[in-house]
Amino acid sequence: MYTTQMDAARKGIVTKELKIVAQKENFDVKELQELVAKGQVIIPCNKLHTSINPNGIGDKLRTKINVNLGVSRDCKDMDVELKKVNEAVAMGAESIMDLSSYGDTRKFRKKLTTECEAIIGTVPIYDAVVYYHKPLKEITSEEWIDIVRMHGEDGVDFMTIHCGINKETAHRFKRNKRLTNIVSRGGSIIFAWMEMTGNENPFYERYDEILDICQKYDITMSLGDACRPGCLEDASDVSQLEELITLAELTKRAWEKDVQVMVEGPGHMPINQIEANMCIQKELCKGAPFYVLGPLVTDIAPGYDHITAAIGGAIAATHGASFLCYVTPAEHLRLPTLEDVKEGIIASRIAAHAADIGKGIPGAKEWDFQMSQARKNLDWETMFELGIDSDKARRYREMAQPEKEDTCSMCGNFCAVKNMNRILDGEIVSIFDE
Numbered sequence: 001m002y003t004t005q006m007d008a009a010r011k012g013i014v015t016k017e018l019k020i021v022a023q024k025e026n027f028d029v030k031e032l033q034e035l036v037a038k039g040q041v042i043i044p045c046n047k048l049h050t051s052i053n054p055n056g057i058g059d060k061l062r063t064k065i066n067v068n069l070g071v072s073r074d075c076k077d078m079d080v081e082l083k084k085v086n087e088a089v090a091m092g093a094e095s096i097m098d099l100s101s102y103g104d105t106r107k108f109r110k111k112l113t114t115e116c117e118a119i120i121g122t123v124p125i126y127d128a129v130v131y132y133h134k135p136l137k138e139i140t141s142e143e144w145i146d147i148v149r150m151h152g153e154d155g156v157d158f159m160t161i162h163c164g165i166n167k168e169t170a171h172r173f174k175r176n177k178r179l180t181n182i183v184s185r186g187g188s189i190i191f192a193w194m195e196m197t198g199n200e201n202p203f204y205e206r207y208d209e210i211l212d213i214c215q216k217y218d219i220t221m222s223l224g225d226a227c228r229p230g231c232l233e234d235a236s237d238v239s240q241l242e243e244l245i246t247l248a249e250l251t252k253r254a255w256e257k258d259v260q261v262m263v264e265g266p267g268h269m270p271i272n273q274i275e276a277n278m279c280i281q282k283e284l285c286k287g288a289p290f291y292v293l294g295p296l297v298t299d300i301a302p303g304y305d306h307i308t309a310a311i312g313g314a315i316a317a318t319h320g321a322s323f324l325c326y327v328t329p330a331e332h333l334r335l336p337t338l339e340d341v342k343e344g345i346i347a348s349r350i351a352a353h354a355a356d357i358g359k360g361i362p363g364a365k366e367w368d369f370q371m372s373q374a375r376k377n378l379d380w381e382t383m384f385e386l387g388i389d390s391d392k393a394r395r396y397r398e399m400a401q402p403e404k405e406d407t408c409s410m411c412g413n414f415c416a417v418k419n420m421n422r423i424l425d426g427e428i429v430s431i432f433d434e
């Protein structure tokens with residue numbers, strides 16, 4: 001009856017996934033269907049992902065967040081990674097990108113698409129290098145595409161495909177020197193492959209074949225930005241913008257085959273360039289959802305990059321990005337621990353929520369209203385419950401118990417909230433001798 005969610009929407013079919021998303025977002029089904037038909041909302045859900053609880057991504061919906069995890073040479077234990085996945089979902093991540101690069105990656109991937117309710121994304125290019133177990137140069141064009149097919153069969157909902165960098169982009173990149181070259185892992189792999197073989201990027205050259213695979217399983221194409229800036233110096237440069245133009249063309253071609261698309265974005269970027277970048281992307285890609293990796297607004301804070309990314313993410317989402325990739329404090333330094341993952345998720349969720357308030361997403365501001373009400377009432381239990389990280393809020397209060405239960409140790413008797421409540425209730429406020 002239909003191939004993809006986009007195809008269904010274009011045919012006026014209301015899928016069960018569309019209904020669920022409309023209900024979750026408090027959105028009119030018909031309106032949502034129109035946005036899916038136009039490509040401005042995506043519902044990534046591979047037909048073979050049996051455990052999915054679908055979510056929509058688009059700038060008129062609540063901002064979603066992605067968490068990158070996966071088995072690697074330095075963290076081989078599948079159970080440890082699965083624990084992180086479950087914690088991430090419990091903490092509100094709508095999407096998990098499985099970036100596994102070691103061992104039986106297929107087993108882990110299949111476990112995710114049969115047990116995990118989050119949207120599952122992958123980067124087939126990483127997996128190809130592990131799967132074929134041979135030098136990069138010897139991987140054939142056919143083999144790159146076979147990996148995409150295999151991920152489709154495994155039930156992956158979206159894939160980052162580095163198809164925006166082609167021979168033309170590569171020439172331009174070499175002509176226009178950058179401070180940090182290509183920092184995208186997938187981008188650097190395919191650039192190296194192109195340089196060593198002299199061949200065109202197979203993900204670009206055989207894009208139509210990839211679209212056919214995506215159409216068959218309803219995989220959302222996440223158009224990878226190989227040339228995303230890796231430092232402020234390289235932001236909004238020739239390579240980044242040239243690639244974005246190619247991605248806009250590829251977006252259009254995907255839509256012609258009813259394939260759902262999102263476009264990946266920066267990267268590192270000065271705060272004053274973010275809004276313009278979002279506007280350019282939205283115009284060029286006709287409102288396709290934008291998936292940003294940060295953007296990190298300064299390069300000088302290793303150990304705190306969950307904060308630099310949250311600042312950029314909040315601004316990006318306010319101006320049109322709809323999907324934020326989390327960044328942990330371990331970024332640029334090491335693999336994240338469970339605690340790092342947690343901090344990254346919270347930071348990213350704060351950014352997403354702040355943007356949702358700015359965009360007027362229904363229900364976003366109400367959460368803050370309730371928290372403020374609890375604060376005014378000095379109702380600590382409700383404050384803990386409403387807090388984005390209830391455990392931390394509770395722990396902090398318990399660490400420094402106030403003398404008077406109805407204040408906190410920050411101001412004690414000088415508690416403005418308590419004193420204002422009392423004076424407005426006609427009580428005497430003394431402070432000094434209380």
Ligand code: SF4
Pocket residue numbers: 407408409410411412414415416417418
């Ligand atoms: S003591 Fe100070 S910080 Fe604590 S609740 Fe009262 S006004 Fe707020």
